[in-house]
Amino acid sequence: MPRMLPQLGPDNRFFWTSGADGVLRCLQCQECATFIHPPRPVCPDCLSETVAPAAVEGTGVVHSYTINRQKWHPAMEVPFIIARVAIDGAPGVILTTNIVGSPVEAVDIGDRVAVVFEQQDDVWLPLFGKID
Ligand SMILES: [Zn+2]
Numbered sequence: 001m002p003r004m005l006p007q008l009g010p011d012n013r014f015f016w017t018s019g020a021d022g023v024l025r026c027l028q029c030q031e032c033a034t035f036i037h038p039p040r041p042v043c044p045d046c047l048s049e050t051v052a053p054a055a056v057e058g059t060g061v062v063h064s065y066t067i068n069r070q071k072w073h074p075a076m077e078v079p080f081i082i083a084r085v086a087i088d089g090a091p092g093v094i095l096t097t098n099i100v101g102s103p104v105e106a107v108d109i110g111d112r113v114a115v116v117f118e119q120q121d122d123v124w125l126p127l128f129g130k131i132d
Contacts, residue, residue, distance in 0.1 A: 002073055002075050002076060002120075003098070003118070003120065003125060004072075005120060005121065005123050005125075006123065008122075008123070011039045011040060011041060012038065012039045014027075014039070014053045015027075015037075015039055015053070016123045016124065016125075017122065017123065017124060018053070018124065018126075019115075019117030019119070019124025019125070019126060020119075020124055022117065023055050023058070024055070024056050024057070024058045024087070024115050024126055025053040025054060025055050025056065026039075026053070026054065026056050026087070026090055026093050027039045027040075027051045027052065027053055027054070028051065028052065028053070028054035029043035029045065029046060029048050029050065029051050030048070030050040030051065030052055031043065031046050031048035031050055032045050032046045032048065034046070034092070035054075035056070035090040035091065035092055035093045036051060037090075037092070037093040037094070037095065056087050056088075056089060056090040056093065057087060057088040057089045057090070058114055058115035059087075059088045059112065059113065059114045059115070059131065060085040060086050060087040060088050060095075060112075060113055060114075060128070061085065061086050061088075061110060061111070061112060061113070062083050062084075062085060062099065062107065062108065062109050062110060062111040062113060063083075063084045063085060063086045063094055063109070064083065064084045064109060065081050065082065065083035065084070065099065065107060065108075065109065066081070066082050066083075067079050067080075067081055067082075067104050068080055068081070068082055079104045080098055080099075080100075080104065081098060081099040081104050081107050082096065082097075082098060083096075083097055083098065083099050083107070083113075083128070084096055084097075085097055085113055085128050095126060095128075097125075097126060097127055097128050098125075098127045098128070099111075099113060099127070099128050099129065099130065100116060100118075100127045100128070100129050101116070101129040101130065102129070102130050106130070107130065111130055112130070112131050112132070113128035113129060113130055113131060114128060114129060114131045115127070115128055116128065116129045
């Protein structure tokens, strides 16, 4: 279904194209190992400008969510879930995403999820589906 696509720029292009090889990546400070999301060119912890994309686990936990029932676009299928997913092994990284593959009623805070990339144009949207 059509989803809102992000604006790509020099800071975030790697993030939105990372799914091309099926790997989720976030920026990581090369000095202090802090993960940085959303992407920005300076580490918020140590102010280093030596930051680079690093592969992270493609799994995480539903941190919070909301059910969208509004059809923002005629082709949009509702309802669907907008969730914030905390990524395993990357403290502080919480992605705003959609949970796919389950009825909206079946999704809850604390659910384990894994990334499912959905390609649209030159973007690979990191969506998430429930796992056991
Ligand atoms: Zn740092």
